[in-house]
Amino acid sequence: MNTPHRFLPATRKEMDDLGWERPDVILVTGDSYVDAPAIGAAVVGRVLERSGFKVAIIAQPDIQSDRDITRLGEPALFWGVTGGSLDSMVANYTASGKKRKRCDYTPGGDNIRRPDRAVIAYTNLIRRHHKGSPVPIVLGGIEASLRRVPHYDAWQNRIRGSILFDSKADYLLYGMGERSVVELARALASGDSPDDIAGLCRKSDAPVPGYLELPPLEEVKKDKEAFARMFTAFKANADAITARGLVQKHDTRYLVQNPPQPPLSEGELDDVNELPFTRELHPLCSSMGEVRAMETIRFSIATHRGCYGDCNFCAIALHQGRTVSSRSEDSILRETKTLTTLPGFKGYILDAGGPTGNMYGFECEKKLKKGACSDRRCLYPSVCPALKPDHSRLISLLKKMQRVPGIKKVFSASGIRPDLVLADKKKGDLYLKEVVAHHTSGQLKIAPEHTSDKVLSLMGKPQTELIRFRNRFLELTEQAGMPQFLTYYFMAAHPGCGQKEMEELARFCRTELHTRPEQAQIFTPTPSTLSTLMYVTEKDPETGKPVFVEKQKEAKERQKAALKGTGQGHGRDKGRKPAGDRKKHATGPGRKPGRHKGSPRKKNR
Template sequence: MFLPVSKQDLIDREIQQLDFVFVSGDAYIDHPSFGAAIISRWLERHGYTVGMIPQPQTDEDYSQLGTPRLGFLVSSGNIDSMVNHYSVSKRRRKKDSYSPGGKMGLRPDYATIVYGQTLRKLFPHTPIIIGGIEASLRRFAHYDYWSDSVRKSILIDSKADLLLYGMSEKSIIEVADSLDSGLAIRDIIFVRGTVYKTSKESYLPQKRVNLPSYDAILSDKKEYAKSFAIKYQHIDSISARPLMEAYRYHYIVQNPPHEPLTQSEMDQVYDLPFERDVHPMHEAVGHVPAIDEVKFSIISNRGCYGGCSFCALTYHQGRVIQSRSKESIVNEAKIITADKDFKGYIHDIGGPTANFYDIACTKQTTHGVCLNKQCLSDKPCSQLEVSHKNYLDILREVRQLNHVKKVFVRSGIRYDYVLYDNDESFFKELVQHHVSGQLKVAPEHVSDRVLDVMNKPQRDLYDRFVKRFYELNKRYNKEQYLVPYLMSSHPGSTLHDAIELACYVRDLGYNPEQVQDFYPTPGTLSTAMYYTGLDPRTMEPIYVPKTKHEKAMQRALIQYRNPKNYYLVKEALETANRTDLIGYDARCLIVPNRK
């Protein structure tokens, strides 16, 4: 049974007043791949009633379930609303996969802020708690690419009372229990994984770390970079301290992250009674595309210790891996096989990084993650425990279930981690059983200089992976291909680096149809580089391609075979003094004169 979405639902279930009302920017999809579904079902498991208001359009929509006893919960949805709405060129997208019929315009820009402000106007005395990816990554002052400005903490702009960052299962129950006990929302300043605002100095933690003030980071990009570097060091539940950012009239305080879920707790979360589908009220309007890829997929783990500079996962989920038990995953697979629409294919078993199923090293459980050292970068940490044994055991058992024809791994793998494993069993079985014709991998670039900025492994490692992948395909008589994700215009990338990548694409015989321009989204190290022109890790200046024209040239170089890109490629080669690549022999990218 879906959670209540209307007054009639409340009447039918004899609910006089809901404990919480959840306002979301997504259509209501009761599936464990959606944060709103997890949090609402988790609250329900702990005895609280929750109603859902997806994509409200009018004041009447916000009010249809009445005033909740304990508070409103607000999320923009599974994706930041601005990323959802705009491409990297700031063009309005034509499709919203999280809305009925894929229709755009059913959620506002800066959805968390709009929802929070509207609720504050309609319910001035009711607690408002914001969470989800948009709130989590904007919890402090942050560079906003779309307005090209440094915005305040979203907790201020949304007029909310409390912000929950990260995945929040533990935090939301502590907050709910505190409210249920009669504690005022303004006095809930002690829960891990939360951010609160206060004007009382007595409410500031004693052992806190003071970040540069909002006024300071507005006036000096070095202060912004320093602030980001500090925040980046305080994402672990063991080593993190409270952080405080001062504004003119109040303070924003972040409590340390909550402890990672244990395997038992993860199992409990994903064993909740999800309907695993879109609410029928949406399907009556139009199909919600977002369900298609995840309906027959299984989340096996959370967190990521990959440390890619352009990814915000470590800032949101942390670096410590949290995994479900094999029994829980296999049980979900059995539930999937019983679905009337199941055709025999499980689309994915994975997480942020599919083959990061086990914790990076046991020291993390007692000492936390290393503050000045990555588990993976150009070389693996000597303490990294590399094994695919447990993950492979899961894949083997699921693919042997009745009615399962194929189990794919689509959520992405770290190819360097695969190569570091001395036991090649996973690599072999991945090729034999778990590739759907194409395997997506993310080298991102081939210039070692750019890869260093990205905190990615060096090019030679990717070359080794490619070579071994095709050797195994030949051994097992498979016709499968690698689809590399490539990124243009990342901080640190000059035209010379882009040309190096173009030459690599030439030698590979690969014609990429899609190339991702670097997208400066909140919460990433790369975005801090983009805004400040500094690497917060070293405070050294870094080259940033910012103009639309240079970014267009870097992108065109990767897709140099496209006739539409001829003049951009020619200009780029001439600007970089690489006219040796203009000619008629095989190593040239373009001919001298376009016919």
């Protein structure tokens, strides 16, 4: 049974206090141990605990010694290894290849505790200091999930094989792993084979009958066309309803990927988010310093997961799924009430949302029954009529959260999709009015990414009626008497984007938006995205036509500089506060921990 307000043990003393000789599972993570529903290792640990397993956590172990990796002994069932909330290479390096000095998930903030290729480093650490152990090692989390098949590694500029083989681990659980990790633990505990568990990757000496065979590793390393065929088949088999199992030869053995787990139901998602998290940093970690991500994690609520935006540069749809699963209103309200009882709560819920703030509460009925469409997307090239955007449930939820005693403000800091707002003819404007009046902390985030039709097409992003949305936002802002502004996220150096396109975007921002965007990021070719495939092949995967790809670091920086107007004063959008007044909003309620374009925009298992 769960014991409320108790951490999962991270020290030998905590295990002794519980009377444990050894845990069933030890989770090793590249993040500090924050016991909150936004942190994958904490969620997996709590889910296993609820199912009757004894779980311990080792956070950010020292890879140069046995000090950390041996302090809890060996688990009875398996080691669970994750790089943390971000791919470790994205966490450690900028798009230009510079080492990141700060980490929002590390005590003290100095980026010195998460190793490069953390999943491989931690697996090697376990093997080195637990030699001869029969206990299997199981990979999970965003780094393992998106590197489960051969992938382009921008930091080495080459195709790497599946991380399951590179790390010499035993199993890999991909996607959001709550259901599959419990099934795996039960199978290992009972002595049954876990080989058929949905969402599991394993090694095999032979192909699996009925599974789709991908081009072998040696071929995709040498032939860009083979790599493209592999990735296209891999992406086409990512939906739980329609996917086939996949198999691929790696040297003399085979990578086997079972079809994915179905998304959690509303009740299952409620249960996961209402597990007895302390929402605190474990004392062992807090003794080393504060964790900046705690600013937002502690007082934020996840309302849904998944994303049907399926943008080409983003991995959320591949990891969390193209189907959006929403929590019940009652569950979210219970969590809201819980937050009001926590020490340090000042009345502000800093974010109520998901990968995108306004995807809560509606989904395509056809998709739920038959799976995601293979011939079109939900939001590209325009909002699909079958989706039927409806913000009514979200409006109701926000109003009810706002009325909970002890709540001053509930902010929508995840960012919203303007195209969904504009496509909802009945409730879209009412939703925007509600957000402007009650749920914006000085700034509202939107991510048009670009304005060039050509570049947007290659991004898988629609040409949003940006000016129409902006004007309506400013009208509602003025009506509400709120000095607020839009924050625009744009991207430089995406495949298809050259200096000309960035200068045109810069002119649009100056003449139409009356601003110089402060949120501009250089495209990073992260593993297993369609944009990364374009980066590698320099072709449009849909048409086969050549695509310009900027690969020179200095030229990428020039693209970013053209947009940001480096060395020039920042312009002001109408309705924006002067820079001196805006500064307090940038660090006040609603601020999110640092994110990196091309990486998942929310924390993932």
